[in-house]
Amino acid sequence: MDTLSFFWDLKQQTDIELLKTEVGFAKGDAQAAAQSVLMNIVVPLEKRLDKLSLVTRAMWSLLREKTDVVESDLVRRIADLDAMDGQMDGKVTRPPMDCPNCKSMVSRKFNRCLFCGYVPPEGSPFDSV
């Protein structure tokens, strides 16, 4: 092995070790970010979903017990509400509205105008869900 080859190999090995270290740091950063998303977003959402499921079951149980509504009525109503936004996709999507201040489209997802800050008054308790 001549001197040039020796130094070339040394440089290659040094570069490989440096890249291995950088990959290790990147993996650590990605794992920390995933853990943060899990703990700060997914876990709270699961808790809210569990609570919502419990409340919904309690409401359905009371409704069935106190009225003559049956499960087929519930199934039909779910389908009717699902179809209200024009898509049978298992969710209720409220259509965007025109901002009364600046006439921009306001996504009901954010429930405020992103251009001028207008906040539409709540009409129903479900408007903020």
Ligand SMILES: [Zn+2]
């Ligand atoms: Zn606006």
